[in-house]
Amino acid sequence: MALARAHVSPASVVLLDEACCHLDPAAEERxxxxxxxxxxxxxxxxxxxxxxxxAPRVLVLDxxxxxxxxxxxxxxxxxxxADLVGHWVAAGTP
Structure with a gap:
């Protein structure tokens, strides 16, 4: 429901903070x-x-x-x- 509200909002900036983490990869992409x-x-x-x-740009924070x-x-x-990507690939994480 929160995703739908954010999508119809007139806001010029939308922050999705792990908003799609419970979606399957295909739904997340959509x-x-x-x-x-x-x-x-x-x-x-x-x-x-x-x-x-x-993403067109990625910001790495540590x-x-x-x-x-x-x-x-x-x-x-x-x-x-590169290390984080290596862990994702090794784990087979989508």
């Missing part, structure tokens, strides 16, 4: 694409690699901002991000 289609700023707090892969860039940039420039 929800994120629906918000992205609004043409507003979407901030997604997520722990799934799939969300990072869909007590402070450690890196920002695309998924591909961060794989090459951020040891922390």
């Amino acid at each position: 929800a994120e694409r629906a918000f992205a289609a609004r043409g507003t700023t979407l901030v997604v707090v997520a722990h799934r690699i799939s969300s990072a892969l869909r 007590g402070e901002r450690t890196a920002i860039g695309t998924h591909a940039q961060l794989l090459g420039e951020s040891p922390l991000y």
Whole structure:
């Protein structure tokens, strides 16, 4: 219900803080694409690699901002991000 309310809200910035964590990966992707289609700023707090892969920019936090860039940039420039991605891949996490 909260996702639906946020989607119809006229807000220019939407923050989804683990809002899709209880959805299956396909439903999560549909929800994120629906918000992205609004043409507003979407901030997604997520722990799934799939969300990072869909994002035009990824911000890596570890007590402070450690890196920002695309998924591909961060794989090459951020040891922390590359390590996190490695854990996701090893665990088979979507």
